[in-house]
Amino acid sequence: xxxxxxxxxxxxxxxxxxxxxxxxxxxxxxxxxxxxxxxxxxxxxxxxxxxxxxxxxxxxxxxxxxxxxxxxxxxxxxxxxxxxxxxxxxxxxxxxxxxxxxxxxxxxxxxxxxxxxxxxxxxxxxxxxxxxxxxxxxxxxxxxxxxxxxxxxxxxxxxxxxxxxxxxxxxxxxxxxxxxxxxxxxxxxxxxxxxxxxxxxxxxxxxxxxxxxxxxxxxxxxxxxxxxxxxxxxxxxxxxxxxxxxxxxxxxxxxxxxxxxxxxxxxxxxxxxxxxxxxxxxxxxxxxxxxxxxxxxxxxxxxxxxxxxxxxxxxxxxxxxxxxxxxxxxxxxxxxxxxxxx
Numbered sequence: 333x334x335x336x337x338x339x340x341x342x343x344x345x346x347x348x349x350x351x352x353x354x355x356x357x358x359x360x361x362x363x364x365x366x367x368x369x370x371x372x373x374x375x376x377x378x379x380x381x382x383x384x385x386x387x388x389x390x391x392x393x394x395x396x397x398x399x400x401x402x403x404x405x406x407x408x409x410x411x412x413x414x415x416x417x418x419x420x421x422x423x424x425x426x427x428x429x430x431x432x433x434x435x436x437x438x439x440x441x442x443x444x445x446x447x448x449x450x451x452x453x454x455x456x457x458x459x460x461x462x463x464x465x466x467x468x469x470x471x472x473x474x475x476x477x478x479x480x481x482x483x484x485x486x487x488x489x490x491x492x493x494x495x496x497x498x499x500x501x502x503x504x505x506x507x508x509x510x511x512x513x514x515x516x517x518x519x520x521x522x523x524x525x526x527x528x529x530x531x532x533x534x535x536x537x538x539x540x541x542x543x544x545x546x547x548x549x550x551x552x553x554x555x556x557x558x559x560x561x562x563x564x565x566x567x568x569x570x571x572x573x574x575x576x577x578x579x580x581x582x583x584x585x586x587x588x589x590x591x592x593x594x595x596x597x598x599x600x601x602x603x604x605x606x607x608x609x610x611x612x613x614x615x616x617x618x619x620x621x622x623x624x625x626x627x628x629x630x631x632x633x634x635x636x637x638x639x640x641x642x643x644x645x646x647x648x649x650x651x652x653x654x655x656x657x658x659x660x661x662x663x664x665x666x667x668x669x670x671x672x673x674x
Contacts, residue, residue, distance in 0.1 A: 339450045342347065354497060409616070413454070418462070419462040421462075425440055471487050511646075521541075524540055532560065532562055545572060550570055551570060563662065565662065567600070571658060591646045593668070596662070596666075597625070617649065646668075
């Protein structure tokens with residue numbers, strides 16, 4: 333019997349569909365099968381890529397664990413003996429140098445060991461209060477083993493120790509390390525409101541700021557916080573008792589510290605000619621700067637007015653001192669925000 337070349341041999345011939353298929357149909361079926369195989373291969377490649385990423389993650393965890401074990405065992409670290417205000421303390425150099433760029437890290441970098449004051453036992457002498465430094469040291473130790481998922485807790489500082497603690501943190505250059513910026517540069521009052529989940533015009537009601545005037549006229553004191561809101565007042569103003577000079581505005585931040593980079597002041601149009609000073613002193617912590625703007629009926633707002641750089645200092649109080657009257661509809665401060673000591 334003659335062999336029909338159109339009929340496939342082998343397993344394919346067992347299928348009645350294949351036995352009756354034309355070459356065109358067979359080609360189409362092979363094409364479909366190849367397409368399915370390609371999709372399957374692509375899916376498998378994606379699965380392999382995911383598995384490789386998982387393995388890379390596990391490898392990174394193991395490497396990080398190995399690094400921490402080495403750090404904890406001090407294989408490449410030396411012990412530093414301290415005499416803190418008469419109390420012996422011991423730690424490692426890596427802990428003291430953890431906050432890169434800080435004064436503390438510089439002191440124990442190894443470059444200034446010969447210049448340290450030492451007691452008769454050879455311990456480095458630090459003339460600071462032991463309970464205060466102990467809290468700083470504890471935080472540094474925990475920070476070394478902290479992770480993004482489990483950050484080092486901030487020290488709990490009793491009220492009577494907070495002034496000394498804050499001074500030491502600033503002196504050692506640890507403020508930005510221990511209390512990192514929690515809001516990028518922007519409207520300070522808006523940032524605080526968003527962080528606290530409150531209305532921007534109710535920051536004083538929510539115990540986040542306290543506004544104090546040397547004398548007050550215009551809107552009642554209970555409404556002064558509206559001057560910090562998104563739009564401020566309209567045809568009303570926060571003002572001094574006209575004629576009682578100088579006019580001073582103080583804003584104290586109760587749960588945050590701020591670093592001011594710029595400000596915007598808007599005056600009440602109707603009162604500008606007689607009651608809006610064109611000069612004022614801005615007090616940022618312990619820094620003073622004279623500022624000015626020519627307010628007029630055509631220029632009721634300063635716009636964004638840059639404030640000279642106050643360095644790394646974060647403060648919990650700012651102040652304006654006007655030699656003449658003031659009538660402010662809106663105050664905006666631009667800058668950065670960090671949390672206060674708990």
